[in-house]
Amino acid sequence: MGLMMSFMPFMGKGLPSAQMLNFAMGTVYSRFMEKDITNFEDFHIAILDIFNIFNESLPGKHYDAPPRKEIEACFAEWKAAEESAKKKVFIEFMTTKVKPSKLDNTTMITGLVTPPAAMAAKRAGESVPQLRIIKSIPDVAFVPSATVLALVSVKLSRRLFVGHVASTS
Template sequence: MGSVASLMTGKVSVTQGKSFLYRSLYDKFIGSKDIKNFEDFHVAFLQIINTINSVVPGRHYDVPEYGEIEEVYKKWNEAIEENKAKVFEEFIRDNVKMRSVDRSMILTGLAAPPAAMVAKRAGESLPQLKIIKVVPDLLFVPSATLLSLVGCKLATTLNRVS
């Protein structure tokens, strides 16, 4: 009764909204399909994360590790039909985390444009880099910023792996 009243007044909690979202995604990608093995479940789970990431602007969610998805599949497969959606919803709520932006990415994004301008001005005075005068600032600065952000992301990813 309380949820009906909250819907009528427009006061829906974040938890209720997420629960509704997870349930509808479950119904679309898992509940309506005939999932026979882990590979089918894994593909459906990846489709759910892809759908969330493509719909929600600005925020993206990381996919949990393969082993964690395998564990939830075992729990989901062993659960009775009425509890399968609940097992899935709890897993999504507890294990799917929002991707965070590193401080290094923010600092690189702020420092790269002025550094690119300084590098371009310094490069223009060198006779070996005469071609740099031909490239307009409008193309050089965003390109250098993008390359520095890619390098920063690559460096942080490699640090996590090793």
């Protein structure tokens, strides 16, 4: 069975065919063109809306929107293009500038370390008289809740720290 599958090109690698990519980009572009785009702000909102739709509907990887300067450059090129070439400009922009978002090491380590630490903290807290109520919380609710809370706090602290560093530079 494995030998047969190895003869099939791109099987299991998740690479879309050119026809599938053209169909997907055509659908995205038609949704993009449904909006009334008269200035850069409308264009920017439409691009960000596309990324929101991608990230909400597709499981797994999420995609980061390109920086504002790149979107401004694409808008200038898109605005100057003829009506027939606008779709080509848009598709080229989406295929070259869209990048999957990457997890930073802090988030990854927090996600790996928090569940065992939450279990250890729960076991230690059960013996403390003031925290006897912790016994009534099931492990299947406590561990994921603690993990999500830790991941949210890491994301918020990273965003605050990065925002603080960017504003002081």
